[in-house]
Amino acid sequence: MRGLIVVPAYNEEANLPPVIEALRSCLGDEQLLFVDDGSSDGTARVLQESGVNWLSHPVNLGYRETIVTGMRWGLEHGVDFVGFFDADGQHHTKDLMRLIETYRSGDYDVVLGSRYQDRNTPRSARGMGTRLFAVIASKYSGVKVTDPTCGLKLIGRRWLQAAVDLPCEDFHAEFIIGLARLGARFAELPIDISPRTEGTSMYHLSKAVLYPARTLLCVAAGYLVRSGPVEH
Amino acid sequence: MDLRTRLVVCAMIAAVLFWIFRSFSRHKLSSGQTLFWGTMLIGGFFTALFPTLVDLVSSMWGTLLPVSWISFIAILSLIGYLMHQSMVINAQQTRLTQLIRQTSFLERRLRSLQESGGSD
Numbered sequence: 001m002r003g004l005i006v007v008p009a010y011n012e013e014a015n016l017p018p019v020i021e022a023l024r025s026c027l028g029d030e031q032l033l034f035v036d037d038g039s040s041d042g043t044a045r046v047l048q049e050s051g052v053n054w055l056s057h058p059v060n061l062g063y064r065e066t067i068v069t070g071m072r073w074g075l076e077h078g079v080d081f082v083g084f085f086d087a088d089g090q091h092h093t094k095d096l097m098r099l100i101e102t103y104r105s106g107d108y109d110v111v112l113g114s115r116y117q118d119r120n121t122p123r124s125a126r127g128m129g130t131r132l133f134a135v136i137a138s139k140y141s142g143v144k145v146t147d148p149t150c151g152l153k154l155i156g157r158r159w160l161q162a163a164v165d166l167p168c169e170d171f172h173a174e175f176i177i178g179l180a181r182l183g184a185r186f187a188e189l190p191i192d193i194s195p196r197t198e199g200t201s202m203y204h205l206s207k208a209v210l211y212p213a214r215t216l217l218c219v220a221a222g223y224l225v226r227s228g229p230v231e232h
Numbered sequence: 233m234d235l236r237t238r239l240v241v242c243a244m245i246a247a248v249l250f251w252i253f254r255s256f257s258r259h260k261l262s263s264g265q266t267l268f269w270g271t272m273l274i275g276g277f278f279t280a281l282f283p284t285l286v287d288l289v290s291s292m293w294g295t296l297l298p299v300s301w302i303s304f305i306a307i308l309s310l311i312g313y314l315m316h317q318s319m320v321i322n323a324q325q326t327r328l329t330q331l332i333r334q335t336s337f338l339e340r341r342l343r344s345l346q347e348s349g350g351s352d
Contacts (some may be wrong), residue, residue, distance in 0.1 A: 035336075055336045061329055069333050076337075 001104055003154075004079040005096065006070030007034045008063060013042040015196070020050050022093045023085065033073055034087070037066040066170050067134060071160050083154040084171075088196050091152050095185055095191035103154045108187040110179060112145070113152030117190035121147075127213060136219060137173035140160035141180035145188060148173040152191055159184050167221040169211065174218035233283050241280040249273045269315060 005027060007067065009016060014035075021034055033053050036043045038060035045160065070223070074082035081103055085091050099111045116134075121127040130149050134196040137148040149172045155163055159179055163171070166178040180186060233241075248269065279285060286299070335345040 055340050057332055057336050058339075059332060061332060065329055070338065072333065073337070113338070 001082045002078075003031055003081045003083060003103075004070070004074045005032050005085050006067070006074070007032065007087045008070065009034055009043050009047075009068040010037040010060065010063075010066070010078050011039045011041045011043060013046055013090040014040070016043060016046045016087055017050070017083075019087055020046075020052055023096075024052070026093050026097060027063055033070060035069050037061055037210065039065070043062040054085060059123075062179075063170050064168060064179060068164055070166050071155070074157070076158050077155060081154050081156050082160060085149055086151040090193050090196055092194070095152060095189070098189055098191075099152065099154045102187050102189060102212070103156065109149040109156040109177075109184040110186050111128050111154040112147070112176070112186065112188045113150045113174045113191040114145075114147035114188045115150055115191060115193050117188060126208070133173040133211075133215065136216075137176045139218065141177045141186070143176065143180050143217065145173075145176055145186075147188070148176055150191070151155050156184075167218045169171040169214045169218050171213060174215055174221075177219055233280075238280055238283065244276055245273050245277045245280060249277070272309070 005023065007019065012019075013217070013218060020034075029052055033055065034045060036056040038057045039170045044054075045057050047056075055073065057066070057069070061069075070084065071082055083096065083102075084209065085096055094114055099113060102108060102181050116130070121131045122136075130147060133143050133148045137143070137145040149170075153171075159182075162182055162184075163175060163179060166175060168175050175189070176186065238336075252261065252266055252269050252273065255261040256263065261269075286302075
């Protein structure tokens, strides 16, 4: 079973070297794809010098389009699944390997990481938002989800095209609801997370304010997607 | 509206019309957009030049009806046009995103070809 792990990176020059090293220690270069989303720092240079498999958007397209680029690359190269791993150094490869193992069991189509399955969400605005969208995603997808905003996830090939076609903001709650309604089988595994040491989060104030509204819009649109198996 | 005011309004509309046609000739506006704004402005030009046209319709339909209809149709046309433009802009954005993605794929392919060429 051939998989592809996509690492979307935007201005992650400082965080990338340890992430590249960690991923290379457990996966081959042909199983990795770093996508530089038009970074203005030295992200492209770090990727070039490291010799990993990487793509670069000539301009910044945003997180959603970077994820879609990874999925399209996976579709074009006939991989069996596409996984996503954050470039900010917060994810651990041991959790990624557990997600891959779970997917390989064949019981699930999509495997999600969860930072809050065995611990409480933080008492912050973002934590409250995550909890709210976890409730919404669980209610409308019929899948028990505790962390719909986690960036660590795996999608089986059969569902990649459907995922690309879904109305998605950042492939969070709206993605889970949309695919669940189409019949995808989900698993959620608890993961550990390290604090970001360098750089800034992509969720700045204006995006954080618009995010709930845009996600709810996508949830509504995804909820209206005709249910039924996807033919490929 | 006296003759001087009518002429001033007509001159302003004519100036905007000229700017629209100049923009079209310089490829800053598409033919569809030029046609839309040209029709609107020419309509406004004749209405300003011959306000008796509105008076004529008023005499047939009543005083308030033509003004209400003109406002209603103008607002409806503008909303429709803005919605159409939203679709056009979104379609262009989608095409641009696809183009950028294809560029990144091709750049990756070119890089791997150069690397394999360098090792031969």
